[in-house]
Structure formats: C-alpha cells, structure tokens
Amino acid sequence: MTPPLPPESLTQRLADSGLRATPQREVIYSVLLRKRDHPTAEEVFARVKAELPTISLATVYNCLETLVQCELVRAVNFERSPTRYCPNLRPHAHFHDEQTGRTYDIDLPPAVLAEVNQVLPSGFDASSVEITFRGQARNAS
Amino acid sequence: MTPPLPPESLTQRLADSGLRATPQREVIYSVLLRKRDHPTAEEVFARVKAELPTISLATVYNCLETLVQCELVRAVNFERSPTRYCPNLRPHAHFHDEQTGRTYDIDLPPAVLAEVNQVLPSGFDASSVEITFRGQARNAS
DNA sequence: CTTGGAATTGGAATTATTCCAAAGAGCCAA
DNA sequence: TTGGCTCTTTGGAATAATTCCAATTCCAAG
Numbered sequence: 001m002t003p004p005l006p007p008e009s010l011t012q013r014l015a016d017s018g019l020r021a022t023p024q025r026e027v028i029y030s031v032l033l034r035k036r037d038h039p040t041a042e043e044v045f046a047r048v049k050a051e052l053p054t055i056s057l058a059t060v061y062n063c064l065e066t067l068v069q070c071e072l073v074r075a076v077n078f079e080r081s082p083t084r085y086c087p088n089l090r091p092h093a094h095f096h097d098e099q100t101g102r103t104y105d106i107d108l109p110p111a112v113l114a115e116v117n118q119v120l121p122s123g124f125d126a127s128s129v130e131i132t133f134r135g136q137a138r139n140a141s
Numbered sequence: 142m143t144p145p146l147p148p149e150s151l152t153q154r155l156a157d158s159g160l161r162a163t164p165q166r167e168v169i170y171s172v173l174l175r176k177r178d179h180p181t182a183e184e185v186f187a188r189v190k191a192e193l194p195t196i197s198l199a200t201v202y203n204c205l206e207t208l209v210q211c212e213l214v215r216a217v218n219f220e221r222s223p224t225r226y227c228p229n230l231r232p233h234a235h236f237h238d239e240q241t242g243r244t245y246d247i248d249l250p251p252a253v254l255a256e257v258n259q260v261l262p263s264g265f266d267a268s269s270v271e272i273t274f275r276g277q278a279r280n281a282s
Numbered sequence: 283c284t285t286g287g288a289a290t291t292g293g294a295a296t297t298a299t300t301c302c303a304a305a306g307a308g309c310c311a312a
Numbered sequence: 313t314t315g316g317c318t319c320t321t322t323g324g325a326a327t328a329a330t331t332c333c334a335a336t337t338c339c340a341a342g
Binding site: 222 | 297298299300301307308
Binding site: 075077079080083093095098106107108109112115116118119120123124125126127128129130131132133134135136137138 | 257
C-alpha cells in the first residue's frame with residue numbers, strides 16, 4: 001500500500017503551481033485518498049456531496065483536472081469508458097477486470113519499466129508509458 | 142512492415158463469424174490497409190466516401206466494430222480522444238506523439254511481452270495487455 | 283474596506299458514439 | 313421466379329461524458 005500523503009502535500013503542490021487550496025479541492029482529494037477504487041467524476045461528485053452538498057459537477061471536473069496537473073492524481077482511461085481517478089503516484093499498471101469492471105493497481109518494478117522502454121527505436125523519446133491489462137481477477141484485494 | 146493480408150482473408154474471417162462480405166466492409170478494410178495512419182471513424186468515413194459516396198457514418202461504425210470483432214483490426218484508444226483503427230495484427234505498442242498527435246506502431250518482442258506479464262500477482266489472469274507511450278518522435282517513419 | 287484575479291456554479295454546448303426503425307440485399311426453398 | 317427470412321445499411325434521433333461560458337462568489341493584498 002502507498003502511504004497516504006500528509007495533508008500539507010496538497011496545499012504545497014497547489015501552491016507550487018500558483019493555485020489555492022480550496023475546500024472543494026481538499027475534499028475531492030481526500031475522497032480520492034479515502035477510497036481508492038478508481039472512481040469516475042460522477043462517483044467523486046456523489047461522494048463529495050456528502051460533505052459539500054452544493055458543489056457542482058463542473059467543479060468536480062475542474063478540481064480533478066487541477067489535481068492531475070499538480071501530479072497528485074492520475075487520470076485512468078480504459079477504452080472509451082468514463083475517466084477514472086487514482087491517487088497512487090508510484091509507477092504502476094492497471095488491471096481491468098472484464099467481469100466486474102473493477103480496476104486494480106499493479107506495481108511496476110523499475111526493471112520492467114526499463115525493459116519496456118527498451119522497445120522504443122531511436123528517435124522516439126517517451127515521457128510516459130501506460131500499461132493496461134484486461135482479463136479476469138479471482139482476487140480478494 | 143506487416144505483409145498485407147490476402148483479400149480472401151476478410152471474406153474468410155467474416156464467414157467464420159457467420160457474417161457476409163459486403164462492399165462496405167471490404168472498402169473500409171481496404172482503406173485501413175492502404176493508409177495505416179490510425180484513422181478515426183470520421184477519417185475512415187471521408188476516405189471511404191470516395192469509393193462509396195452514399196455510405197453512412199453509422200455503417201462505418203458498424204463495419205469497424207465488425208472488423209474488430211473478427212480480429213482483423215485493432216481499436217486504439219488514447220485518453221478520451223476518438224477511437225482509431227489499426228490493421229496491424231502483430232503484437233505491438235503505440236507511441237503517441239504529443240506535438241503532432243500522430244500514432245506510431247512499436248513492435249513488441251515476445252520476450253518483453255512475457256516480462257511485462259510477469260508483473261501480475263497470482264490471481265490476475267490477463268487476456269490482453271496494452272502498452273502506450275506518450276512523448277516526442279523526431280522520426281521519419 | 284476595496285479591488286483584482288482565482289475559483290465555483292448552473293446550464294448550455296459539444297462530440298463521439300450508439301440506438302432505432304425503416305428500407306435494401308442476398309440467398310434458399312418451393 | 314417468387315416469396316420469405318435474415319443480415320445489412322441507412323439517416324436521424326438519442327445518449328453520455330466532458331467542456332464551455334458567463335455570472336457570481338471568494339479571497340488576499342494593498
């Protein structure tokens with residue numbers, strides 16, 4: 001498990017980008033940290049409303065985008081289904097269970113990451129790689 | 142370069158799924174083979190209209206989906222941008238150039254593929270992996 | 283205080299894709 | 313050949329996720 005980041009991290013990261021730590025941003029981020037099940041924007045919206053009943057969906061989209069910009073959160077896409085959000089900052093792949101639709105984080109050892117980057121011919125300069133598995137998880141995690 | 146598949150392959154693959162080889166399906170497939178630049182459905186639509194001026198966009202979507210089902214074509218998604226289509230059946234990754242938006246195929250040696258699959262903990266049974274690079278290509282291919 | 287930029291909000295707009303019902307085509311049996 | 317059956321195509325309406333926009337609201341600094 002990734003240890004939860006200390007709360008000053010949000011404020012700090014936002015400040016680094018010249019942005020403010022608003023209640024909306026804080027609650028959205030804490031919601032992501034609390035339940036790391038890769039929720040969609042709509043799901044985040046529903047969870048955040050418990051604490052901020054008047055928040056708007058547009059704000060949820062705005063804040064999620066902001067958190068992604070600040071690299072506090074990763075946006076995860078699977079085919080054309082709604083974008084999901086993930087506060088796991090360590091290098092990891094995603095496993096998409098075809099039956100349940102659930103998404104699992106799969107830790108990526110640096111060695112594998114290095115190996116994968118080897119496949120690029122010269123002339124290709126990658127700033128990031130994304131690895132997504134699809135299949136069946138008979139798992140409890 | 143992947144050698145172009147012989148034309149009977151389409152008919153055969155369709156027949157295997159109990160489907161017919163219609164002019165629409167044939168032209169769409171040939172358009173994909175002719176220019177392998179990962180076109181979107183709209184782009185395929187535009188190209189196909191040169192040969193079949195009365196084809197509809199719905200048909201393009203239908204046929205592309207059919208070709209994907211028959212495993213003659215791969216659907217490629219990058220973030221939430223429109224789905225692109227690719228007749229390269231060999232195992233390969235995609236490189237997405239951030240400047241130009243172009244997509245390149247990157248051949249995946251079986252060894253690397255095997256290595257990547259190693260990262261899955263027991264209990265995860267993957268039927269496919271997708272690897273996508275993002276970055277800059279100073280390339281001519 | 284006041285004021286300017288940042289942030290939020292609700293609703294309209296956009297966009298890719300799917301849905302749907304009607305018309306068209308191909309093929310087999312009578 | 314003529315139905316009749318199923319598969320396909322078609323155009324347009326519908327859907328769904330996301331973005332846009334203009335109007336507040338919120339702060340933070342002077």
